[in-house]
Amino acid sequence: MRRSRIAGMGHFLPERVVTNDDLRQWMETSDEWIHQRSGIRERRWVEGNVGASELAEPAALQALAEAGRTVADVDMILFATLSPDLNFPGSGCLLGARLGIPGTAAMDIRNQCTGFLYSLATADSMVRSGMAKCVLIAGSEVHSSGIELSTRGRDVSVLFGDGAGCAVITEATDGSMLLDHELHADGRFAEILMVEAPASRMMPRLTPQMMEEGRHYPKMDGKAVFKHAVEKLPPLVHSILGRNGFTLDDVAMLVPHQANMRINELVARHLGLGPERVMHNIQKYGNTTAASIPIALHEAAQEGRIKKGDLVLLAGLGAGLTWGASLLRW
Numbered sequence: 001m002r003r004s005r006i007a008g009m010g011h012f013l014p015e016r017v018v019t020n021d022d023l024r025q026w027m028e029t030s031d032e033w034i035h036q037r038s039g040i041r042e043r044r045w046v047e048g049n050v051g052a053s054e055l056a057e058p059a060a061l062q063a064l065a066e067a068g069r070t071v072a073d074v075d076m077i078l079f080a081t082l083s084p085d086l087n088f089p090g091s092g093c094l095l096g097a098r099l100g101i102p103g104t105a106a107m108d109i110r111n112q113c114t115g116f117l118y119s120l121a122t123a124d125s126m127v128r129s130g131m132a133k134c135v136l137i138a139g140s141e142v143h144s145s146g147i148e149l150s151t152r153g154r155d156v157s158v159l160f161g162d163g164a165g166c167a168v169i170t171e172a173t174d175g176s177m178l179l180d181h182e183l184h185a186d187g188r189f190a191e192i193l194m195v196e197a198p199a200s201r202m203m204p205r206l207t208p209q210m211m212e213e214g215r216h217y218p219k220m221d222g223k224a225v226f227k228h229a230v231e232k233l234p235p236l237v238h239s240i241l242g243r244n245g246f247t248l249d250d251v252a253m254l255v256p257h258q259a260n261m262r263i264n265e266l267v268a269r270h271l272g273l274g275p276e277r278v279m280h281n282i283q284k285y286g287n288t289t290a291a292s293i294p295i296a297l298h299e300a301a302q303e304g305r306i307k308k309g310d311l312v313l314l315a316g317l318g319a320g321l322t323w324g325a326s327l328l329r330w
């Protein structure tokens, strides 16, 4: 049976560092509040007009180089983002144009913090079925142009950062492979984390009054998101491990979505995983949504925290609600 693997990865963070103290020029906040509740010390922001596809380009080229492939090998682009360059067309099409591969299939995956996991599951199925041979996944977000930089928006705006992470998925040849994925969604909780406008369900989609009210900025019920994550992630981890005949003892590294250090520490404690087996980098980048898992996974590999043959677990929860996990042999 044909299997697939992550053949190479890349990530890219804009150079501009914005510390918690820097945010105080726009809102009433403090390094102490932000760090205590989220673990974040700083994040990266783009400078000027940079969209998600531009941010993804260097990460994509790095992932292809690491995989020993060129842009000409790519037969499918999956682009995960909640901050697409444009409402339409999708950022996958724009990345294909940037990479100079006209005609190559491209699809956007709008699953927010689990966008990379949904993309990985989709790429795995495509390679296993023979429909694609070399899938380029990009998780890329430009949050800085869409957050409310004021005291009114501070509960959300301090958490998010810009960044991109990419992976190249090809046929497995040497034991390294994607093993399984478990994906979930529950739209009953859409309103606990969303951007309300502009939206097709409203006529007109956006008015000056809506903008005055800040309805075009993300809104979050942070406590509800926190509770869903802490309740849903541990059973999900047990489920995906159990159905593949593994236990937590077999897992070399959990790479969780970087939404909040406290969520990940609580989840790790519930699972009985020590800090040496859980990857964190939220302190440097904040929540980069669809980019967070690929950036963290690539950094874990670059730092030697994941070695060939290791069993690695990826897991996350975010807007939708959506949540999911992927299990792989590195």
Ligand SMILES: CC(C)(COP(=O)(O)OP(=O)(O)OC[C@H]1O[C@@H](n2cnc3c(N)ncnc32)[C@H](O)[C@@H]1OP(=O)(O)O)[C@@H](O)C(=O)NCCC(=O)NCCS
Binding pocket: 028, 029, 030, 033, 034, 037, 038, 113, 154, 155, 156, 158, 193, 220, 221, 222, 223, 225, 226, 259, 260, 263, 287, 317, 318, 319
């Ligand atoms: C957002 C989050 C950090 C808030 O933490 P919290 O412990 O729920 O917040 P608290 O209830 O302790 O604090 C709220 C108070 O802090 C204030 N506050 C909010 N943001 C602030 C900020 N950036 N700086 C200072 N004060 C802030 C609020 O106005 C409120 O003040 P009040 O009590 O006077 O009304 C937390 O709920 C969270 O991380 N949730 C999960 C979010 C997440 O993971 N989102 C991404 C999913 S992909």
